[in-house]
Amino acid sequence: xxxxxxxxxxxSVEAYSGKSATVLGLSHQLKQKGLDIAYGKPxxxxxxxxxxxxxxxxxxxxxxxxxxxxxxxxxxxxxxxxTTVQKRLQGEDTTNYxxxxxxxxxxxxxxxxxxxxxxxxxxxxxLFGLSxxxxxxxxDASVLLVSRYQSLTSIxxxxxxxxxxxxxxxxxxxxxxxxxxxxLVNTLLRPFLEKQDIPILATLPKSNxxxxxxxxxxVKQLNAEVLCRSDRLDLLVESLAIGAMNVNSAVKYFRKxxxxxxxxxxxxxxxxxxxxxxxxxxxxxxxxxxPPAFILNRAEELEIPILSVDLDTLTTVEIIDRTFGQVRxxxxxxxxxxxxxxxxxxxxxxxxxxxxxxxxxxVS
Numbered sequence: 001x002x003x004x005x006x007x008x009x010x011x012s013v014e015a016y017s018g019k020s021a022t023v024l025g026l027s028h029q030l031k032q033k034g035l036d037i038a039y040g041k042p043x044x045x046x047x048x049x050x051x052x053x054x055x056x057x058x059x060x061x062x063x064x065x066x067x068x069x070x071x072x073x074x075x076x077x078x079x080x081x082x083t084t085v086q087k088r089l090q091g092e093d094t095t096n097y098x099x100x101x102x103x104x105x106x107x108x109x110x111x112x113x114x115x116x117x118x119x120x121x122x123x124x125x126x127l128f129g130l131s132x133x134x135x136x137x138x139x140d141a142s143v144l145l146v147s148r149y150q151s152l153t154s155i156x157x158x159x160x161x162x163x164x165x166x167x168x169x170x171x172x173x174x175x176x177x178x179x180x181x182x183x184l185v186n187t188l189l190r191p192f193l194e195k196q197d198i199p200i201l202a203t204l205p206k207s208n209x210x211x212x213x214x215x216x217x218x219v220k221q222l223n224a225e226v227l228c229r230s231d232r233l234d235l236l237v238e239s240l241a242i243g244a245m246n247v248n249s250a251v252k253y254f255r256k257x258x259x260x261x262x263x264x265x266x267x268x269x270x271x272x273x274x275x276x277x278x279x280x281x282x283x284x285x286x287x288x289x290x291p292p293a294f295i296l297n298r299a300e301e302l303e304i305p306i307l308s309v310d311l312d313t314l315t316t317v318e319i320i321d322r323t324f325g326q327v328r329x330x331x332x333x334x335x336x337x338x339x340x341x342x343x344x345x346x347x348x349x350x351x352x353x354x355x356x357x358x359x360x361x362x363v364s
Contacts, residue, residue: 007105007141008355011118011132013157017148018175019117020058021210024335025342026144027066027115033348035357038108039063040074041117042101042135043125045081058117061330074114075104078128088127098129098138105139113355116141122164133164142170142355144201149177155189162198170354171201173346178206199354202346208258209337212236213323215282215305218261221323222316224284224307228296232303235281236331237261240320242313243271254278263316266291266308273298280304284320286313 010019010026023039030037041059063073077100078084087093108114116139118132119125125134136143143165147158154174162169172193177185182205190200216233219226226233239257243264251274254262261282262275266289275283276298283299283306285291291306299306309316 007114007116007139009116009118009132009136009139009141009143010146011122011143012146012148013121013161014148015120017146018173018204018210019146020062021334021338022144022146022173022175022342023062023115023117024065025338025346026348027062028339029342029346029348030113030115031066033352035113037066037068038072038074038114039066039068039116040076040105040108040114042074042077042105043119043128043130044076044079045120062117065335072108074108074116077101077104078125078130080119080125080128085127096129098134101130101135101138118143122161133168136165136168141168143168144351145169145172146175147172148175149181149185149203152184152189155193158193158198159196162196169198171199171351173202173204174200175204176206176211177203199350201351202342204341204345207337207341208238209236210334210341211324212238212259212334213320214331215261215307217323218282218284218320219307221319222284222307222309222311224309227285227291227306227308228299229303229305232305234331235259235305236333237281240317240324241275242317243268243275247271247274251278254280261320263313263320265289265313269295276302276304282307284309284316286311286316 010022012019027037027039039062059073059076077097084093118135122132125131132143135141145161147154158172174185182203185203190203193200214233215235215237218224218237219233236259238259241254241257241260241262243262247270254275255278258279259281260279261284262280263284263286264271266285266287269292272283272291272295282304285306285308288308288310296306
């Protein structure tokens with residue numbers, strides 16, 4: 001049997017493609033196969049520094065979810081932000097991060113597999129020698145790419161990734177494929193990429209749950225005041241509706257949507273009332289006008305949070321749209337959804353075979 005690869009880098013060609021979700025779903029399957037895994041994210045984005053210790057929020061979340069001991073957690077070497085880039089450009093930071101990477105990561109116990117979450121795209125981290133191709137080269141890692149499907153033109157970035165990564169690229173997940181595009185992807189895109197020696201290990205259908213955001217996240221992004229039901233900020237919002245039309249049109253519009261956040265003016269009481277009687281997860285009021293007592297009482301009964309924002313409608317909608325585009329998988333229902341999708345659609349045996357493992361001799 002070939003020597004197993006020590007590292008598997010989960011990368012992407014653009015930000016918010018689903019790397020963290022893939023790590024969660026994949027690690028679950030690897031554990032079921034009997035593999036002992038470690039995890040890390042060399043280049044961080046969501047950093048906290050309590051008492052001088054660098055903590056990457058995604059790493060904290062994933063390692064907690066996987067119940068990994070400290071000895072199985074690879075360190076985050078650098079937070080990629082304005083400050084670190086400026087220090088590098090000014091010559092204040094002369095650290096050889098590739099050397100540091102090899103030094104730190106060589107201390108991880110050599111178990112079956114070290115699962116690493118790579119940068120947002122192929123070039124991120126280049127200034128520090130920590131881009132995806134450089135990480136792969138320094139650690140002699142195999143690379144699994146996650147690509148969010150936009151259209152058939154998505155193929156361009158995957159062909160370019162193959163040029164950059166060469167034989168290190170052992171598989172691709174095509175993520176978030178709309179239901180009506182699945183056949184096209186599987187009969188046209190997938191066979192073409194396979195002929196280019198780019199193994200497609202999964203085409204994952206689009207999931208409303210995974211692209212949803214919690215009401216609590218909206219509160220945070222909008223800096224909103226919670227007027228009622230602060231105990232239900234865990235509700236997940238799948239769509240956005242703007243209550244700017246007359247009430248009859250609004251009712252028809254709202255009834256066609258599911259699990260929505262409704263943005264409307266604090267003075268549009270009839271729209272607020274209509275929204276509360278449909279599939280609304282939260283009501284977001286602009287203009288800082290408080291709703292009447294009967295609206296608050298009804299929202300309390302229906303367990304629907306009402307938020308008040310000191311923003312105009314356009315700015316509010318822009319922030320919510322951006323939040324939908326930067327979804328993170330930190331809710332239990334999303335974790336379960338990821339695991340289910342991966343178990344149904346991801347070819348774990350092919351991945352293991354590509355890495356030199358014999359799936360047949362692993363413990364189930």
